[in-house]
Amino acid sequence: xxxxxxxxxxxxxxxxxxxxxxxxxxxxxxxxxxxxxxxxxxxxxxxxxxxxxxxxxxxxxxxxxxxxxxxxxxxxxxxxxxxxxxxxxxxxxxxxxxxxxxxxxxxxxxx
Amino acid sequence: xxxxxxxxxxxxxxxxxxxxxxxxxxxxxxxxxxxxxxxxxxxxxxxxxxxxxxxxxxxxxxxxxxxxxxxxxxxxxxxxxxxxxxxxxxxxxxxxxxxxxxxxxxxxxxxxxxxxx
Numbered sequence: 001x002x003x004x005x006x007x008x009x010x011x012x013x014x015x016x017x018x019x020x021x022x023x024x025x026x027x028x029x030x031x032x033x034x035x036x037x038x039x040x041x042x043x044x045x046x047x048x049x050x051x052x053x054x055x056x057x058x059x060x061x062x063x064x065x066x067x068x069x070x071x072x073x074x075x076x077x078x079x080x081x082x083x084x085x086x087x088x089x090x091x092x093x094x095x096x097x098x099x100x101x102x103x104x105x106x107x108x109x110x111x
Numbered sequence: 112x113x114x115x116x117x118x119x120x121x122x123x124x125x126x127x128x129x130x131x132x133x134x135x136x137x138x139x140x141x142x143x144x145x146x147x148x149x150x151x152x153x154x155x156x157x158x159x160x161x162x163x164x165x166x167x168x169x170x171x172x173x174x175x176x177x178x179x180x181x182x183x184x185x186x187x188x189x190x191x192x193x194x195x196x197x198x199x200x201x202x203x204x205x206x207x208x209x210x211x212x213x214x215x216x217x218x219x220x221x222x223x224x225x226x227x228x
Contacts, residue, residue: 016133031210034217043115043202044154051214081163089154096211097159099144099217104153 002027006090006102013080014110021105023090028068030048035064037077038087038104047088048075054084080109113137115220118205123226124193132188132223134203143186144204145178153226154202157208162188193227200224205208 005027013019028049031052036044046065048057050073063076064085077084087104094100116135124130136143139194159166160178175191186205190197200222206215 031212032214036219043221044204045140046218049214049216057131093210093215095211096159097142098156098169099146099210100156101154102145 002030002092002094002100004090004100004102005094006088006105008105010106010108012110018076018078018079018110019080019107021077021088021090021107023064023073023102025071025073025092025100027094028071029094030068031093032056033066033073034066034091034093034099035073035084036089037064040087040091044089050082055093066101075108080107081110082111085109112174115203115218117201117220117223120221121226123228126195126227127192130190130193132190132201132203132225132227133190134186134220135143136186136203136205137207137218138184140167140205140218142206142209142215143178143180144206145184145188146202146204146219147199148202148222149199157188158165161209165188190225193225195227198212198227 007022033048035047050066062079066073087106089104090102117131143160148154158168178190202222203220204217206217210217
């Protein structure tokens, strides 16, 4: 059974700092891994999707990497801003039309 | 930019009542999903739907749940007899591409908060 774990559960950093969020999954047989952002009381916004054959994806200040063999992904946020404060969710697509989410990392960027 | 919409934003119901949560996926998308998130917990997969059939469902999606695409635009989740533990945020999502292609970015709606009293 696929399980997704995110570390840390919460993170507080000063504005401008670079940071790394971690995601691990137990079964390497995935079709893709997606990083989402969730603001309080709101829906999920897709940030990056990495297909199983890819190693990384970049969008602006965000870079996500995938090491399928070790069951790990990282989301790197450069030059963090207060507007980055949100919960970041990692989700893996098992290919069976089923997506499994981690519990998320709650990020707070202090101005 | 096209987006997934959900109605209502908040639904309050009495235990044992039936509720229908509505979603309008992005118009050219073919794959549809329902998820739920109990307050303070993980987002949990409920069901995926394609070509008017359920593709996959979780163990949560028991006989009290059903999904339907009644017309070309709406996608609904029905809970037949609500329980207290059904209180959660319910998210609808859609994607254009099959998950088997590996590039199926899912677009989520803002959610419906269901409160069962």
